[in-house]
Amino acid sequence: MFMCKDVVENIMGYIDCELDLQTLKELEKHTGDCPECMTFVNTYKRMLEITGKLKDKPFVTPEIRNRLRVLLKSKVKPV
Amino acid sequence: MEIGFIKKLINVIVSNDNEQITGISDDELIRRYTQLGDESSFEEIVNRYSDRIYGFALRITRNTNDAEEVFQEVFLTLTKKLHTFRGDSKFSSWLYRVTVNTSYMYLRSQKKHENNISLENYSPYDEKGTLMGRIRYKDWSSRPDIVIFNKESVLIIEKAINELPESYRTVFHLRDIEGLSNEEVANILEISIPAVKSRLHRARLFLRDKLSDYFYEWRR
Numbered sequence: 089m090f091m092c093k094d095v096v097e098n099i100m101g102y103i104d105c106e107l108d109l110q111t112l113k114e115l116e117k118h119t120g121d122c123p124e125c126m127t128f129v130n131t132y133k134r135m136l137e138i139t140g141k142l143k144d145k146p147f148v149t150p151e152i153r154n155r156l157r158v159l160l161k162s163k164v165k166p167v
Numbered sequence: 168m169e170i171g172f173i174k175k176l177i178n179v180i181v182s183n184d185n186e187q188i189t190g191i192s193d194d195e196l197i198r199r200y201t202q203l204g205d206e207s208s209f210e211e212i213v214n215r216y217s218d219r220i221y222g223f224a225l226r227i228t229r230n231t232n233d234a235e236e237v238f239q240e241v242f243l244t245l246t247k248k249l250h251t252f253r254g255d256s257k258f259s260s261w262l263y264r265v266t267v268n269t270s271y272m273y274l275r276s277q278k279k280h281e282n283n284i285s286l287e288n289y290s291p292y293d294e295k296g297t298l299m300g301r302i303r304y305k306d307w308s309s310r311p312d313i314v315i316f317n318k319e320s321v322l323i324i325e326k327a328i329n330e331l332p333e334s335y336r337t338v339f340h341l342r343d344i345e346g347l348s349n350e351e352v353a354n355i356l357e358i359s360i361p362a363v364k365s366r367l368h369r370a371r372l373f374l375r376d377k378l379s380d381y382f383y384e385w386r387r
Contacts, residue, residue, distance in 0.1 A: 091296045091297060092292050092297045092299070093290075093292045093296030093297070094296075095298075096290060096291060096292055096298070096372070097368075100364065100367070100368050100371070122298070123303050124297075124298035124299060124300075124301065124302045124303050125298060125302075127302045127303045127305075127308065128291070128298060128302045128375075130306070130308035130309075131302070131305075131306065131307060131308045131375055131379060132371065132375050134308050134378075135324075135374055135375045135378050136343065136371075137315070138315060138320060138324055138378070139324060139328075139339075139343050139344060139374070140343070140344075141316060141321065142321070142324070143344050143345065143346060145218075145222070146218055147217075147221040147222045148218050148221050152217075152221065152235060152238070153213075153217065155235070155239070156213070156217075156239055156242060159243070160243065160246065163243060163246075164246045
């Protein structure tokens with residue numbers, strides 16, 4: 089019998105569309121009947137949306153870039 | 168003719184293409200730098216990868232000063248070792264590998280090595296395998312985007328990622344933030360693909376819980 093635990097342990101395969109048809113059917117059937125699992129799947133997807141937004145976050149300030157430039161000039165012999 | 172003059176001449180010819188340099192492949196930039204000594208090609212590599220290198224170093228070290236030390240060391244290493252890149256993998260993967268190694272070496276030298284804690288038993292369900300009474304009361308999935316994607320929630324997720332043990336943090340960063348494949352992450356970190364999947368799975372469960380706690384508290 090498919091349980092909440094099985095939804096949790098198959099969630100990555102579900103998101104990546106890697107589940108076999110039987111497992112997919114059972115997961116969707118259980119999730120449709122179980123509000124806890126439905127919430128789990130929905131919040132899991134939302135979490136991935138948020139973390140996906142972190143990709144384009146700029147890190148390197150002009151000051152950091154400048155310190156690198158100065159360092160490279162002092163350490164690397166000109167060609 | 169003087170060798171220095173010839174090299175300068177090559178640099179001038181190459182620099183005529185500078186306005187198009189952003190469209191040049193990594194491999195060609197590497198060739199121009201290692202074979203022709205073209206510094207503008209190296210600068211373009213720095214432009215392309217600075218944020219990714221610094222961001223990854225920061226994820227491993229969790230400290231901006233340490234991340235900058237690693238960031239500088241990686242690019243210094245590149246000036247010396249770029250000619251050893253053979254093109255067997257993507258340049259970006261090779262660069263992440265250099266960053267990982269440099270970070271670990273730096274942390275060891277500073278005696279800041281982190282004790283790795285296992286999350287392999289981390290799960291949201293109870294001993295009977297059910298989620299009953301554990302998830303739904305904290306449902307935040309239908310919150311409007313303006314609430315979900317605000318600066319504070321991004322800070323919360325950043326903080327939560329930094330609470331992950333290092334071996335889970337690096338996998339999560341490369342896979343879910345940088346968007347690399349399981350295979351690429353496995354190659355960079357020199358672990359198996361099942362290990363990548365397993366760590367990613369536990370990291371995501373941990374982060375989902377942290378976000379649920381945050382949004383639940385925020386509502387009260």
